Amino acid sequence: MTARRTRIFWMAFAVILALLIVMPFGLPEFWRRFLTEILIWGLLAMSSDILIGYTGMVSFGHSAFFGLGMYGAAAALLTTRPPSLWLALLYGLIAAATVAAFVAYFSTRLRDIYFAITTLIFSQIFYVIIFTWTDATGGENGLAFSRPALAIPGLFSLPFTTLTLYWFVLAVVTGSYLVLRRITRSPFGMVLQSIRENEARTRAIGYPVERYKIVAVMFSGLFAGLAGVLYAIQNRFAAPDFVFFVVSGEAVIYNIMGGVGTLVGPIVGAAAFLLLREGLSRLFPYLASVASQHGLALPGLAEFPYLIPLGIIFIAIVIFMPQGLLGFARRRLNE
Amino acid sequence: MLEEFLIQTINGIVVGMILALVASGLTLIFGIMDVVNFAHGELFMLGAYVGVVTLAGTGSFWLALLVATLVVAALGAAIHVTTLRPLLGRDPLNTILVTFGISLVLQNYALWQFGPVARKINEPFTGHFNLFYLEYPWYRLVIALLSAAIIAGLWLFLKYSTYGVWIRATTQDRLMAQAMGIPVPRLLTIVFAIGSGMAAASGVLFGPLVGVNHAMGLDWVLKAFIVVVVGGMGNLVGSIAASIFISLTESYASLWVSPSQAIIVSFVVLILTLLIRPTGLFVPTPK
Numbered sequence: 242m243t244a245r246r247t248r249i250f251w252m253a254f255a256v257i258l259a260l261l262i263v264m265p266f267g268l269p270e271f272w273r274r275f276l277t278e279i280l281i282w283g284l285l286a287m288s289s290d291i292l293i294g295y296t297g298m299v300s301f302g303h304s305a306f307f308g309l310g311m312y313g314a315a316a317a318l319l320t321t322r323p324p325s326l327w328l329a330l331l332y333g334l335i336a337a338a339t340v341a342a343f344v345a346y347f348s349t350r351l352r353d354i355y356f357a358i359t360t361l362i363f364s365q366i367f368y369v370i371i372f373t374w375t376d377a378t379g380g381e382n383g384l385a386f387s388r389p390a391l392a393i394p395g396l397f398s399l400p401f402t403t404l405t406l407y408w409f410v411l412a413v414v415t416g417s418y419l420v421l422r423r424i425t426r427s428p429f430g431m432v433l434q435s436i437r438e439n440e441a442r443t444r445a446i447g448y449p450v451e452r453y454k455i456v457a458v459m460f461s462g463l464f465a466g467l468a469g470v471l472y473a474i475q476n477r478f479a480a481p482d483f484v485f486f487v488v489s490g491e492a493v494i495y496n497i498m499g500g501v502g503t504l505v506g507p508i509v510g511a512a513a514f515l516l517l518r519e520g521l522s523r524l525f526p527y528l529a530s531v532a533s534q535h536g537l538a539l540p541g542l543a544e545f546p547y548l549i550p551l552g553i554i555f556i557a558i559v560i561f562m563p564q565g566l567l568g569f570a571r572r573r574l575n576e
Numbered sequence: 577m578l579e580e581f582l583i584q585t586i587n588g589i590v591v592g593m594i595l596a597l598v599a600s601g602l603t604l605i606f607g608i609m610d611v612v613n614f615a616h617g618e619l620f621m622l623g624a625y626v627g628v629v630t631l632a633g634t635g636s637f638w639l640a641l642l643v644a645t646l647v648v649a650a651l652g653a654a655i656h657v658t659t660l661r662p663l664l665g666r667d668p669l670n671t672i673l674v675t676f677g678i679s680l681v682l683q684n685y686a687l688w689q690f691g692p693v694a695r696k697i698n699e700p701f702t703g704h705f706n707l708f709y710l711e712y713p714w715y716r717l718v719i720a721l722l723s724a725a726i727i728a729g730l731w732l733f734l735k736y737s738t739y740g741v742w743i744r745a746t747t748q749d750r751l752m753a754q755a756m757g758i759p760v761p762r763l764l765t766i767v768f769a770i771g772s773g774m775a776a777a778s779g780v781l782f783g784p785l786v787g788v789n790h791a792m793g794l795d796w797v798l799k800a801f802i803v804v805v806v807g808g809m810g811n812l813v814g815s816i817a818a819s820i821f822i823s824l825t826e827s828y829a830s831l832w833v834s835p836s837q838a839i840i841v842s843f844v845v846l847i848l849t850l851l852i853r854p855t856g857l858f859v860p861t862p863k
Contacts, residue, residue: 299669347850354612354668355809358801359850365798366843373837490676497673546684556677559670560662 250573258415265407274475277407279515280414281471283508286495287414287421288464293493294502295425296457297437298352301489302344302360305367306462308484309336310469312371315384315479324389330470337466338459340367345458349451352440361486368484383480401474410471414508417464421504424460433457465492494555500565503574509567517554521547579708584827586707590716592823593723596816597778598796599803600727601771607810608747609764610668611660614675616775616800617793618682623648623776624788625686628695637700641780645773652772656765664761679793686790697783719781726777727816730770734812743767747810802842806849808856817858821845 265273285307292298313336314329321328348359371378378384391409392398399405424430432453435443444450473479482488491514492507499510529543558565567574598620605613623644630640655678663670704711734740742763746753754760779788786792799822807818822842829841849857 299672301672347847350850350854354610354672355805355854357669357672358612358805359846362798362802362805362843362846366840369836369840369843373834490680493673493676541688544688546688548684549681549688552677552681552684555680556659556674559673559677560659563666563670 246573261411262408265404270403273403273407275515275519277403277410277475278472279512280407280410280508281468281475282491282495282515283511284414284417284471285465285468286492286499286507286511287418287504288461288468289489289492290496290501290504290507291421291425291433291457291461291464293496294504294506295430295437296433296454297440298349298454298457299357299493300360300458300461301357301486301493302348302362302364303461303465303492304484304486304488305344305360305364306337306341306465307469307472307488307492308364308367308371308479308481309340310334310466311473311479311483312336312378312384313466314470314473315386318386318389318473319384324387326389326391326474329389329474330467333470333473334463334466337469338463341459341462341466342455344462345455349454349458361489364484364486364489368481368486371484372481378479378481381481383478383482385478388474388477406475410475413467413471417467418504421460421464425504429453429456496565497563498555498558498565500567500571503565503567503571505574506565506567506571510565513566514551517551518547521550580831581828583707583710583712584831585824586712586716588824588827589820590720591827592820593720594778594782595796595799595803595823596819597723597726597781598775599800599807599815599819600730600812601774601778602797602800603804603807603810603812603815604730604774605768605771606804607812608743608767609660609671611671611768612668612675613768613771614672614797615655615679615682616675616771617795617797618679618686619648619652619772619775619793620779620782620796621686621788621790621793622651622682623779624697624783624792625690625695625779626776627780627783628690628697628788631697637698640697641777644780645777648776649769649773653765653769655772656768660768661761661765664764679797683790683793690790692790694787694789696787697780699784715784719785722781723778726774730774731812739763739766799839799842802846806846806857808859811856811859814856814858818856821857 265276268276285303288306289300289303292300310333313333316336317328317332318324344360344363348356348363351359372380374380388401390398390400391405401409425433432443432448435448436450436453440450469483472483495510495514496507497510498513499508500506525545525547526543529539532539532542562568564571598616602613602616605611605616626644626647627640630643631637634640659674659678660671663674699713699715701715703714705714706712732740734744742753742758745756746758746760746763750760779792803815803818803822806822807814807816822845825841825845826835826838829838853859
């Protein structure tokens with residue numbers, strides 16, 4: 242890696258970060274919240290990129306880590322007075338890390354498809370527990386709570402506005418990106434990539450592959466839990482729907498759309514997916530109203546589910562563009 | 577107590593046979609094609625809906641069963657040709673992604689076409705017999721027998737027909753099979769169609785017990801995945817044994833906890849399997 246390329250990378254990083262900082266000024270309230278959501282889902286997708294892109298393991302169980310982060314934050318916000326942001330983060334991360342350790346211990350015994358199915362079933366175990374344990378988790382209705390303030394006890398206390406929450410989330414996601422980037426470039430990260438390239442040879446050289454995989458799943462789960470905490474704070478509720486495996490599937494979709502093994506790709510994928518979803522969900526009612534103005538009655542068009550074209554786009558990306566949107570820049574981004 | 581135990585045994589075997597029908601399609605597709613079919617539950621669900629529509633049109637349950645099987649088998653063949661055939665030779669993980677996308681599309685299509693309200697399939701006959709204090713419907717026993725018959729048919733097909741021999745040869749060694757002149761891509765399409773048709777048949781058979789809605793496939797695909805892992809991936813006999821084993825444990829568990837929690841028992845079976853025998857409970861120990 243040349244010094245010049247490093248300089249280009251950090252200059253691009255600074256420019257994009259600066260753009261992201263000022264972006265909400267030009268946007269109405271709805272789109273500010275939307276940007277925050279993109280960042281949170283992007284963080285979830287980025288956390289699973291450690292496994293998909295760098296270790297070569299596809300996890301379909303990230304909803305468990307994400308959901309436990311949410312419920313951990315909920316526990317802290319409902320039991321402590323006044324609700325503390327830092328306790329919410331702490332509880333959420335502990336909950337996610339505990340679950341990640343448990344899942345990692347069992348699922349890393351298996352490889353490839355078997356790993357994917359096992360993580361999926363583990364996330365469903367937590368879904369059923371949360372769904373049926375109504376006393377503690379609120380069951381199907383979930384838990385609602387108030388948003389904590391951004392405060393350091395004895396120093397200051399600021400209630401979150403949409404804008405300051407966006408900046409807070411941006412700071413956390415940027416920090417996570419830098420940490421994850423450091424991890425992937427560390428000797429530990431190199432071993433993960435060699436597991437992806439050739440597991441048998443990595444083992445033969447003498448690396449304890451299982452231990453590396455367990456730690457990778459735990460790191461990944463920790464950051465997924467962080468995303469869950471942020472989502473809980475943003476939306477002020479925790480619900481079992483977010484533990485359901487479909488959320489894990491969406492995280493995988495973001496990865497594939499954006500490009501695995503790039504860390505920023507999954508965020509781009511999340512942005513593309515959510516923007517497409519927003520656009521398509523408005524397109525069909527709009528088309529129906531245009532059609533009715535021209536005297537065409539097309540029953541069902543307004544309610545046409547936007548997930549159908551979205552699913553088809555996703556299938557096309559897997560078949561025709563397996564590198565994803567940012568795949569062309571993969572080498573650059575890892576330098 | 578003994579009576580409840582016996583009733584749950586019968587329930588477990590009945591549900592286990594339907595599960596075996598779903599899972600053997602999944603196992604067949606996995607064993608020969610290395611495709612993990614996430615959309616299997618949606619094919620099950622679509623089969624049930626085609627059954628609903630045909631039943632409403634013709635009034636014949638058996639015709640509905642036949643039409644649903646054929647329509648969904650044709651759909652399965654179309655899905656295979658358009659989305660899975662281009663992935664031949666790529667990492668099997670790609671097939672998980674594509675079939676996940678397919679399940680998203682099919683599920684939303686069903687929600688849009690048929691609405692969120694559950695539909696009913698009427699039982700083809702409504703007789704009961706006395707089982708202790710219960711009036712047990714004959715239909716449930718018929719489902720179990722019919723599932724067994726379909727699975728037996730699959731087994732005979734694999735064992736004796738030309739295509740069955742080709743399929744088994746391709747499972748053993750795809751490259752060599754191709755070299756011997758077996759039309760592997762066409763064969764894979766046929767296998768996917770058969771698996772889809774079996775899923776659809778089980779959807780129609782099971783419809784009268786629960787009602788048909790767009791999300792009914794999710795539960796089944798998860799259970800079928802558990803069965804496929806516990807029974808040993810790609811092992812047809814193992815997956816049938818595992819289906820009955822898991823349904824029985826769930827039935828017995830529901831004597832003490834609610835049915836929605838009883839599924840945790842099958843999760844525990846899965847975890848223990850992974851710990852003790854990761855290759856599956858019902859596979860002979862390799863020598």
